[in-house]
Amino acid sequence: MLFVEPRFFLFLAVVLSVYWSLRSNSLRKWFVLVCSYYFYGSWDWRFAVMLCAISAADWWFALRIAGSEIHQRRKLFVTASIAMNLTVLGVFKYFHFFVNSAIAAAGTLHFKLDEPTIRIILPVGVSFFTFQSLSYTIDVYRSEIPPVPSLRDYLMFSSFFPQLVAGPIVRPKYFVPQMASLRTVSLEEVKAAMYLFLLGYIKKVCIADNVSPFVDQVFNHPAAYTGLASINAVWLYTIQIFCDFSGYSDMAIAVAALLGYKLVLNFDAPYLSDSIQDFWRRWHISLSSWIRDYIYFSLGGSRMKYRILVYRNLLITMLAGGLWHGAAWTFVAWGGAHGAAQVVHQEFRKHLPPKPSQEPWRRIAGWFLTLQFVCMTWILFRAPTFATAWLMLRRYLLIDHGGAMTIPAWLLAIGPALLLVQLAMRRCDAGGAVCRLPLTWFALVYGAAWAFAISMLPLGYRPFIYFQF
Amino acid sequence: MKSPLWMGPNRLPSTNSTGVSAAKGPVARLYNRANRSPLEIMPNPEKNPGARELFAALGTFAAGFLAVAWAIHAAIADPLRLHADIRSEKLVIMDEMRGRAESAAFGSSHIHNGFNPGAFDRALAGSPLQTRSENLGIAGGSQSEQRAMALAFVRQLKPPAHNSRACFVMLELNAGANFTSDHLVHPRAIDIYDWPTARFVSHLVEPQMTFKQRAGRTGYALAAMALHYTNVGMLSNLIFAPPVDQTQLAGETVDDRRGQIIGLYDPVREAAMAREIAAEPKQMQLAPATIEPGNIQLIDEIAAASAVKGVSFVYIAMPKLSDLALSYLYPDAVDASGIEVPIVNLARPDLYPQLYKAGLWQDDAHLNDLGAKMASALVADRLKQWYAAHGGAPRCGG
Numbered sequence: 001m002l003f004v005e006p007r008f009f010l011f012l013a014v015v016l017s018v019y020w021s022l023r024s025n026s027l028r029k030w031f032v033l034v035c036s037y038y039f040y041g042s043w044d045w046r047f048a049v050m051l052c053a054i055s056a057a058d059w060w061f062a063l064r065i066a067g068s069e070i071h072q073r074r075k076l077f078v079t080a081s082i083a084m085n086l087t088v089l090g091v092f093k094y095f096h097f098f099v100n101s102a103i104a105a106a107g108t109l110h111f112k113l114d115e116p117t118i119r120i121i122l123p124v125g126v127s128f129f130t131f132q133s134l135s136y137t138i139d140v141y142r143s144e145i146p147p148v149p150s151l152r153d154y155l156m157f158s159s160f161f162p163q164l165v166a167g168p169i170v171r172p173k174y175f176v177p178q179m180a181s182l183r184t185v186s187l188e189e190v191k192a193a194m195y196l197f198l199l200g201y202i203k204k205v206c207i208a209d210n211v212s213p214f215v216d217q218v219f220n221h222p223a224a225y226t227g228l229a230s231i232n233a234v235w236l237y238t239i240q241i242f243c244d245f246s247g248y249s250d251m252a253i254a255v256a257a258l259l260g261y262k263l264v265l266n267f268d269a270p271y272l273s274d275s276i277q278d279f280w281r282r283w284h285i286s287l288s289s290w291i292r293d294y295i296y297f298s299l300g301g302s303r304m305k306y307r308i309l310v311y312r313n314l315l316i317t318m319l320a321g322g323l324w325h326g327a328a329w330t331f332v333a334w335g336g337a338h339g340a341a342q343v344v345h346q347e348f349r350k351h352l353p354p355k356p357s358q359e360p361w362r363r364i365a366g367w368f369l370t371l372q373f374v375c376m377t378w379i380l381f382r383a384p385t386f387a388t389a390w391l392m393l394r395r396y397l398l399i400d401h402g403g404a405m406t407i408p409a410w411l412l413a414i415g416p417a418l419l420l421v422q423l424a425m426r427r428c429d430a431g432g433a434v435c436r437l438p439l440t441w442f443a444l445v446y447g448a449a450w451a452f453a454i455s456m457l458p459l460g461y462r463p464f465i466y467f468q469f
Numbered sequence: 470m471k472s473p474l475w476m477g478p479n480r481l482p483s484t485n486s487t488g489v490s491a492a493k494g495p496v497a498r499l500y501n502r503a504n505r506s507p508l509e510i511m512p513n514p515e516k517n518p519g520a521r522e523l524f525a526a527l528g529t530f531a532a533g534f535l536a537v538a539w540a541i542h543a544a545i546a547d548p549l550r551l552h553a554d555i556r557s558e559k560l561v562i563m564d565e566m567r568g569r570a571e572s573a574a575f576g577s578s579h580i581h582n583g584f585n586p587g588a589f590d591r592a593l594a595g596s597p598l599q600t601r602s603e604n605l606g607i608a609g610g611s612q613s614e615q616r617a618m619a620l621a622f623v624r625q626l627k628p629p630a631h632n633s634r635a636c637f638v639m640l641e642l643n644a645g646a647n648f649t650s651d652h653l654v655h656p657r658a659i660d661i662y663d664w665p666t667a668r669f670v671s672h673l674v675e676p677q678m679t680f681k682q683r684a685g686r687t688g689y690a691l692a693a694m695a696l697h698y699t700n701v702g703m704l705s706n707l708i709f710a711p712p713v714d715q716t717q718l719a720g721e722t723v724d725d726r727r728g729q730i731i732g733l734y735d736p737v738r739e740a741a742m743a744r745e746i747a748a749e750p751k752q753m754q755l756a757p758a759t760i761e762p763g764n765i766q767l768i769d770e771i772a773a774a775s776a777v778k779g780v781s782f783v784y785i786a787m788p789k790l791s792d793l794a795l796s797y798l799y800p801d802a803v804d805a806s807g808i809e810v811p812i813v814n815l816a817r818p819d820l821y822p823q824l825y826k827a828g829l830w831q832d833d834a835h836l837n838d839l840g841a842k843m844a845s846a847l848v849a850d851r852l853k854q855w856y857a858a859h860g861g862a863p864r865c866g867g
Contacts, residue, residue, distance in 0.1 A: 447533030
């Protein structure tokens with residue numbers, strides 16, 4: 001069940017109607033729990049059972065960690081939790097990746113290994129809910145939060161349907177306290193949530209889904225297309241991935257808000273970043289803060305004796321972040337490229353005077369270079385193989401002019417136009433202006449916007465890109 | 470622990486280094502900013518709207534929606550011309566043949582596969598009915614699509630250069646009323662289901678039908694009409710129109726096919742068809758079939774819309790292998806506002822046994838090219854006989 005499908009709208013209407021008619025917080029939590037499992041089970045009930053089992057196990061581990069005074073026992077339980085979650089992730093997401101990589105490596109050594117006949121289906125959102133579960137037991141282990149005493153509450157946290165399948169990755173220390181009290185929403189918040197939901201829908205359906213066929217055309221047959229078409233396709237993919245993922249996040253935050261819960265900001269205009277470091281403060285914030293807190297800091301972070309060790313930590317963290325995105329070496333390379341760029345940026349920055357905000361030219365140059373780098377690395381992210389990525393990169397840099405096929409050149413204007421729109425919307429606080437309208441005027445504008453949005457619905461639904469992660 | 474790489478451990482950005490303030494105002498309040506306790510961000514209770522305000526809001530929502538939907542709909546000049554899979558290629562063929570073809574066959578895949586314009590024209594050559602035709606049938610089509618295509622065809626029709634030619638509009642009598650349910654949310658349906666189309670479909674019901682059938686047929690048309698007037702996907706289709714499928718177009722225009730689609734010959738399939746024909750019962754059942762009011766209405770509408778006078782209409786019932794077990798009996802002709810429309814019922818194994826040979830079938834419901842040639846020649850022969858007995862076809866443009 002995708003957020004953009006009519007059946008989700010029906011599901012949401014039923015959920016909200018029943019939820020707000022319940023007066024007891026306990027009943028509401030039971031109801032949200034049942035709805036969340038129904039939502040997840042709409043993909044495959046077997047995975048809903050698996051989610052329940054993992055969550056229950058982590059809840060139990062956390063209770064044992066908190067209940068134990070002995071450090072070794074606490075360590076044992078947290079290790080068991082980490083091992084369980086990583087095993088689930090490893091088996092369901094990385095099994096074929098590791099096996100195929102081993103077969104390829106053996107092949108280079110002239111050993112022939114047969115491919116396994118078993119095919120493992122990837123449960124939707126597995127990377128998100130395992131990371132969320134991991135953060136819970138680790139936080140309890142670090143004594144940053146107390147364990148959740150109620151199994152129901154923990155199951156609801158781990159399966160909360162608005163963010164279950166594609167984030168934002170919710171941290172228990174922000175979410176669990178919200179469950180303690182009966183949620184309420186103000187009219188202003190309802191309007192803001194409705195605005196955010198529509199904004200997400202427009203990003204996903206009207207923009208990302210409409211440009212994706214052009215991206216697919218070029219990436220599926222890169223040799224046939226001209227250099228300009230390749231540049232066009234890369235820019236379009238840059239738009240597609242942002243609108244797809246941030247659109248989902250907006251809708252998830254909006255749906256949670258309609259239930260009275262607040263989730264973390266996940267995107268903050270990442271293509272306006274003026275450095276690669278700034279980009280990672282704005283792109284997929286819930287993941288970048290997760291890997292910072294649980295990988296980078298666990299490796300020692302920046303408190304290392306030698307700067308090279310800080311860079312090592314950074315590279316390992318970014319490589320892990322790349323691998324999190326997909327079970328392929330191209331994703332690892334993408335993470336590596338971003339890690340390397342951050343190292344270069346760190347070194348380069350040492351030779352520049354501080355306070356770049358006082359030098360507009362430097363900010364503009366930084367923005368341009370960052371955006372170009374991000375665009376180029378999306379090639380690695382989107383291309384199915386290194387060969388395709390290399391070909392697309394050469395086309396993008398106009399080193400190789402290639403084929404004769406094209407896609408409409410006017411599509412090149414979409415990226416700059418959307419950047420200007422985003423800048424203008426942030427400057428004038430468009431969301432705030434709309435939400436501050438009196439209810440009847442808000443409804444008028446909202447109705448008009450929906451009429452436009454559904455006329456931009458492309459043929460067929462396309463799943464959210466980040467569902468595969 | 471200080472991080473040089475991302476934001477501080479307990480800080481989400483409220484401003485960024487470009488100096489642009491991050492999301493603020495009511496929308497920003499939806500986010501759980503990590504530097505604040507969730508207990509601090511409990512929503513401010515505010516007076517809830519009363520029933521009157523809610524109804525007013527629903528009313529203005531509908532008003533805003535309808536106003537913009539109307540404006541978008543008015544801005545889309547011809548929804549039929551929006552991209553709609555294989556119909557788009559057929560429209561290209563129709564445009565290219567404008568002024569060069571004065572007759573066309575319409576319908577579903579049975580016509581798309583089973584009507585050979587060249588064979589039809591050759592069979593009529595030298596007769597008073599001679600014409601030049603094209604195949605505008607579309608696989609997966611329906612009566613509603615056949616109506617849209619036929620109306621578009623007659624509106625662009627030019628009188629033939631020679632006044633001695635006939636103009637035939639050949640319609641498939643037994644095409645389905647609507648598309649299949651998976652085509653409901655699809656440009657094939659959405660683009661054409663305006664109010665006249667929905668009304669036309671509602672006239673394709675018969676009293677003998679079950680309530681479920683009638684409700685399903687009309688309900689589909691109404692649902693598609695709602696999607697049509699709310700422009701679902703139309704603007705996307707206009708702005709991000711996919712290119713016409715050149716492979717499909719080439720397959721339908723090579724060797725003067727004029728829209729006919731030809732499958733590859735497959736001896737295995739031919740053997741399967743032979744087995745299927747042999748398995749059919751020896752005794753065919755013949756059941757009476759009724760002409761629905763919509764079939765008559767369609768002729769009236771097309772005749773009224775035609776840019777030239779004297780267009781002749783033909784209804785064709787295309788054959789299927791299941792006819793060997795059960796075949797339908799149609800009248801020889803129907804009368805539509807004074808126009809007598811002959812019905813060529815090829816789905817009669819007793820009348821056309823030569824069509825029911827394994828080598829003429831692509832599958833159990835579609836003729837192959839050999840079958841199409843034979844069927845098209847049979848239609849032409851039947852028309853020559855019929856018009857010889859009924860005073861000849863009217864002169865096109867006269």
